[in-house]
Amino acid sequence: MALLTPDDLKDINKQLQEADSIVWKVTGLDIKGVCKALYGTSPNSEKVGIVPVTSGNGIIGNFSASLHAITQYFGFDSFVTNMSDVSGYYEAVRSGADIILMADDHTFLAHNLKNGKIANNQPSTGIIYAEIASRNQKTDSKDVLVVGLGKVGFPGAVHLVHKGFRVYGYDTDRTLLKRAVSSLGIIPLDIESPKKFSTIFEATPCANTIPETLISKNCVLSTPGIPCAISEELRLKYDVQLVMEPLGIGTASMLYSVL
Structure with a gap:
């Protein structure tokens, strides 16, 4: 981060x-x-x-x-x-x-x-933001997307898997993605055939990592990442519920x- x-x-x-x-x-x-x-x-x-x-x-x-x-x-x-x-x-x-x-x-x-x-x-932050995502009251879906599988994202992904979610994962670092797939059994996100998610947990130090193709209306995006993972335009267009705060x-x- x-x-x-x-x-x-x-x-x-x-x-x-x-x-x-x-x-x-x-x-x-x-x-x-x-x-x-x-x-x-x-x-x-x-x-x-x-x-x-x-x-x-x-x-x-x-x-x-x-x-x-x-x-x-x-x-x-x-x-x-x-x-x-x-x-x-x-x-x-x-x-x-x-x-x-x-x-x-x-x-x-x-x-x-x-x-x-x-x-x-790092793991404490990943776990709490994943926990917030897991408590999304706006959907009954057990599908959740995790973007970023490093020192913050991986512990969050572990937490979501243990809570019984069907976790899709993506990381530009193929080594981190492979580790998460092999050790946790998460599903690698197919960026060529993306699906929309109502719950996303993002943990990267990059801006605008969440494209429009992955966002459903009223999506909950739980992210400790700075800068923000989503553009203001997309947040407003899809009424994204953005949980993001730098330290507290x-x-x-x-x-x-x-x-």
Whole structure:
């Protein structure tokens, strides 16, 4: 997935409120409700320490502040450490954090210091967006399309297969597609004879990956991908229910999974 930019994280509370609204419209639950149903957990006064990390490309502007807003939005007591890196980790622990949130260029993790549970953002994000797609109340079809079968898409595809969906898959990387077909038994999408889907889960860092030939009216498109997988023109033309938010839904999934 693409690295976030400060622009992606503008007005994060507004983005979360809009995401909550569309998730409710699609599933009948808000984001917290989906997480609770998925993991069987609820917050219980856990304190979250957010540690800025400077390695690699360094600290993304607004990232720690956005995580602070996100954790508070979902009902967690959280704080951002004054120090970064190892010193920040030490500060978080000394300040009573139950859960640590920290990220470098490769891994964004949540680690519950009380029970030892740890979560990586990539599979956690794939699973929650797939779960939202699976709860599409607008169709009885068990067919779902997964576009992108990498570190986010593959765990989401696994989740959908385990839930009993007939999963069609596509990835421009033939190795990733072959792995998903052989290990999960998904159906490779025939782009020469496309079919329309009422439920799509997309996990790529590319824009406009979903062509008109695959979209049915009132289709639910659940995607953590940035930039957007569908053009605004097609979204409006087919009244696509677009579940897309840059950071909060995946972070909620991580936190609920380690409770």
